Amino acid sequence: MKFRCERDTLAEALATAQRAVASRNGALPVLFDLRITAIADAIELVGSDLEITNRVTVPAAVEQTGVAVLPKILGDVVRKLEAGPVTVEVEGDEAKVSSGVFATTLRLKAVEEYPRILATDGAGAKVDAHLLAGALRQVVKAASKDEMRPPLTGVLVAARPGGTGIRLVATDSYRLALRDLDGVSMLEDGQKVLVAAKGLNEVQRLAGDGEITVVLGEREAVFRTDKAEVTVRLIEADFPNYEQLIPQGYPNRLVVPKEAFREAVERVTVVGQGRDNANVRLQMSTGGGLELSVSAADVGTSTGHLDAKYEGADLTIAFNPQFLLDGIDAVDASEIALETVDHLKPATLRPADGGDFLYLLMPVRTA
Amino acid sequence: MFLHVDLDAFFASVEQLLDPDLAGRPVVVAGLGRRGVVCAASYEARPYGVHSALPTAIARRLCPHAVFLAPRFHLYEDHSRRVMAILDDVTPLVEQLSIDEAFLDVRGVRRLHGDATAVATAIRARVHDEVGLAASVGGATTKFLAKIASDLAKPDGQLVVAPGKELEVLHPLPVQRLWGVGPKTLARLERLGVQTVGDVARLPVESLVHAVGDAHGRHLHALAHNRDERVVVVERDTRSIGNEETFAHDLTDRAAVERELTRLADRVAQRLRAADVEARTITLKARYGDFTTLTRARTLGAATAVSTVISATARELLGSVDVARGLRLLGISGAQLVATAAEQQGTLNLGALTEETERDERRAAVERAVDAVRARFGSGALAPATLLDVEPRSSERS
Numbered sequence: 008m009k010f011r012c013e014r015d016t017l018a019e020a021l022a023t024a025q026r027a028v029a030s031r032n033g034a035l036p037v038l039f040d041l042r043i044t045a046i047a048d049a050i051e052l053v054g055s056d057l058e059i060t061n062r063v064t065v066p067a068a069v070e071q072t073g074v075a076v077l078p079k080i081l082g083d084v085v086r087k088l089e090a091g092p093v094t095v096e097v098e099g100d101e102a103k104v105s106s107g108v109f110a111t112t113l114r115l116k117a118v119e120e121y122p123r124i125l126a127t128d129g130a131g132a133k134v135d136a137h138l139l140a141g142a143l144r145q146v147v148k149a150a151s152k153d154e155m156r157p158p159l160t161g162v163l164v165a166a167r168p169g170g171t172g173i174r175l176v177a178t179d180s181y182r183l184a185l186r187d188l189d190g191v192s193m194l195e196d197g198q199k200v201l202v203a204a205k206g207l208n209e210v211q212r213l214a215g216d217g218e219i220t221v222v223l224g225e226r227e228a229v230f231r232t233d234k235a236e237v238t239v240r241l242i243e244a245d246f247p248n249y250e251q252l253i254p255q256g257y258p259n260r261l262v263v264p265k266e267a268f269r270e271a272v273e274r275v276t277v278v279g280q281g282r283d284n285a286n287v288r289l290q291m292s293t294g295g296g297l298e299l300s301v302s303a304a305d306v307g308t309s310t311g312h313l314d315a316k317y318e319g320a321d322l323t324i325a326f327n328p329q330f331l332l333d334g335i336d337a338v339d340a341s342e343i344a345l346e347t348v349d350h351l352k353p354a355t356l357r358p359a360d361g362g363d364f365l366y367l368l369m370p371v372r373t374a
Numbered sequence: 375m376f377l378h379v380d381l382d383a384f385f386a387s388v389e390q391l392l393d394p395d396l397a398g399r400p401v402v403v404a405g406l407g408r409r410g411v412v413c414a415a416s417y418e419a420r421p422y423g424v425h426s427a428l429p430t431a432i433a434r435r436l437c438p439h440a441v442f443l444a445p446r447f448h449l450y451e452d453h454s455r456r457v458m459a460i461l462d463d464v465t466p467l468v469e470q471l472s473i474d475e476a477f478l479d480v481r482g483v484r485r486l487h488g489d490a491t492a493v494a495t496a497i498r499a500r501v502h503d504e505v506g507l508a509a510s511v512g513g514a515t516t517k518f519l520a521k522i523a524s525d526l527a528k529p530d531g532q533l534v535v536a537p538g539k540e541l542e543v544l545h546p547l548p549v550q551r552l553w554g555v556g557p558k559t560l561a562r563l564e565r566l567g568v569q570t571v572g573d574v575a576r577l578p579v580e581s582l583v584h585a586v587g588d589a590h591g592r593h594l595h596a597l598a599h600n601r602d603e604r605v606v607v608v609e610r611d612t613r614s615i616g617n618e619e620t621f622a623h624d625l626t627d628r629a630a631v632e633r634e635l636t637r638l639a640d641r642v643a644q645r646l647r648a649a650d651v652e653a654r655t656i657t658l659k660a661r662y663g664d665f666t667t668l669t670r671a672r673t674l675g676a677a678t679a680v681s682t683v684i685s686a687t688a689r690e691l692l693g694s695v696d697v698a699r700g701l702r703l704l705g706i707s708g709a710q711l712v713a714t715a716a717e718q719q720g721t722l723n724l725g726a727l728t729e730e731t732e733r734d735e736r737r738a739a740v741e742r743a744v745d746a747v748r749a750r751f752g753s754g755a756l757a758p759a760t761l762l763d764v765e766p767r768s769s770e771r772s
Contacts, residue, residue: 156727158727159724159727178722178724180721180722180724180727180728180731181719181720181721181722182722183722247724247725247726247727248724248725249724251723252722252723252724286717306537325717327719351720353720353722367722369719369720369721369722370720371717371718371719371720372717372718372719372720373717
């Protein structure tokens with residue numbers, strides 16, 4: 008195998024493949040490596056921890072086709088080289104990476120030990136890349152990182168009843184994010200799958216312009232963007248029944264400009280940075296708008312006021328500041344409605360003019 | 375915020391307290407034999423160079439006019455207990471280090487007793503008024519610095535280092551102040567030109583590791599930046615909250631025993647909640663009719679002050695107890711106490727996934743409501759239903 012490729016192109020492709028490489032102890036050793044395949048006028052780079060596989064293809068001047076498995080430091084080696092063309096050449100049991108007067112040799116790993124990455128033919132469904140990436144941005148953050156609760160580490164992708172579009176849902180049991188996407192058809196009627204949230208982060212990251220092709224297999228979902236192809240394992244578990252959690256109506260409704268709300272929360276939260284129990288209290292009253300406060304033991308207290316439209320009973324409710332900020336960020340609108348029942352029941356953040364997104368957030372119980 | 379409470383010249387102060395003639399005079403409590411050493415020297419004796427661990431013979435030469443006394447430990451223990459009881463009033467989060475010093479975690483008592491400075495002042499006043507001794511108190515965001523602060527405050531003083539001011543206090547101090555800097559380490563550090571704690575802080579951690587070894591070097595580096603992750607560890611045996619009950623007739627019926635456990639768990643839980651703490655470890659104590667006593671303990675995944683969790687744990691522990699042999703005493707205690715989180719993140723009801731969390735949360739809420747009712751209408755106003763047909767026991771103690 009021998010090819011030449013521009014440093015920047017190669018380094019970026021390696022970084023993408025490398026993100027899927029195993030990072031955890033105990034993984035199969037070969038999963039810490041990268042697989043490179045040189046074909047006619049391009050090279051394909053693959054990194055995988057078996058849960059997520061990133062596959063990138065970039066143009067290269069290939070002199071000799073072939074396959075090699077190399078340690079992932081290849082990425083660091085390439086990044087440190089001078090700008091310009093980089094040559095990678097397999098000689099015996101080593102690969103030589105060179106640029107100008109600098110050269111590094113890396114020991115090859117056994118190609119046959121690298122897991123077989125499934126070919127992903129199949130036509131698949133096409134989704135607008137910006138639309139899908141935007142929806143993922145709103146939802147994926149609410150998924151759990153707790154591997155003891157596998158069903159919550161995924162994002163539910165479900166066909167909406169009646170066959171119009173899909174719904175994305177994620178929850179870590181403290182908050183839940185839900186987004187409906189109209190006119191997207193990648194599922195059959197009634198079909199639903201649970202896709203690992205970590206993989207969907209990659210999809211969001213690699214979404215470019217144009218379209219993303221989604222191919223659903225038995226055990227994995229494949230997302231093909233114009234930059235790379237991400238294969239994500241499906242989680243074999245039932246997503247909890249979330250529909251009953253969403254209150255049908257709310258007695259209290261606060262409407263605030265999104266940016267002002269976010270800034271106000273960030274401003275009062277600083278005092279509690281890195282502290283447990285430095286929750287943000289929202290005090291709402293008709294005519295009085297919104298009072299925010301954070302009190303951190305041993306540090307101090309911050310308070311603030313925001314003009315806001317409020318209808319309902321006077322209420323003080325407390326939230327974990329990060330969860331609240333995640334919710335505010337996720338709402339894609341200039342005005343946010345915060346709807347509440349009381350200081351213990353889940354509250355909802357959504358665009359003030361309705362729309363297809365909601366963020367359900369459990370309050371913090373205060374003494 | 376941590377407080378370090380240290381009784382000044384403790385043994386000597388107790389002797390001066392008990393014998394007014396000794397007040398104001400140099401007093402040395404020491405082993406009086408040929409190879410005895412000084413246990414404590416009153417502040418009047420210290421200007422002569424007398425300090426603890428000094429051989430008594432040398433102390434006599436340095437300060438011949440001092441009163442030399444053999445230690446009377448039972449008296450010191452008695453006074454120590456009275457001081458520790460005052461500390462326990464402030465917070466259950468007390469870690470007694472020795473007979474005359476203790477750490478307190480006062481983060482949770484702000485609403486009750488005020489900030490660290492106020493708590494320190496109150497402790498010193500109470501120890502002075504109620505026991506008659508002088509205590510020095512240091513306060514800081516780490517245990518390490520709190521102990522240094524109490525040392526700086528001596529005698530009979532207090533120094534609470536405000537958050538953010540830690541390094542200002544710490545860095546000018548000589549490097550010997552750091553825990554673990556003895557003569558050998560000191561010599562190695564001096565070779566690096568280190569004299570103050572600040573000098574240590576400015577050294578790259580690699581140089582420290584090179585000079586004094588890996589673990590030690592990292593440790594010193596952390597301390598010099600006031601990094602000390604240790605929390606107050608409430609002693610397992612002496613710091614627990616428990617109730618026990620002796621029965622007029624030995625119990626042999628498992629159902630009756632389980633009822634008693636429910637009753638005990640209810641009381642222990644209530645006392646834990648009243649103290650604003652939760653217990654990680656639940657211990658069951660059972661004594662047979664022949665006075666053979668056994669204890670069984672289990673550490674829970676999460677600390678609790680919920681009676682149903684405590685009684686369920688106690689019932690599990692009862693599995694290894696031969697009830698038929700006849701029990702004359704039962705006890706439940708909660709240890710490894712931690713301060714109750716005042717605010718708790720709620721959980722969405724996700725069915726089986728969150729069932730356990732929710733059940734415990736609901737019970738905790740119910741029991742807090744029970745506490746409120748009992749506070750208003752007396753402890754008999756509400757009781758677990760399993761106890762309704764049973765006469766209250768009389769010989770309870772805790």
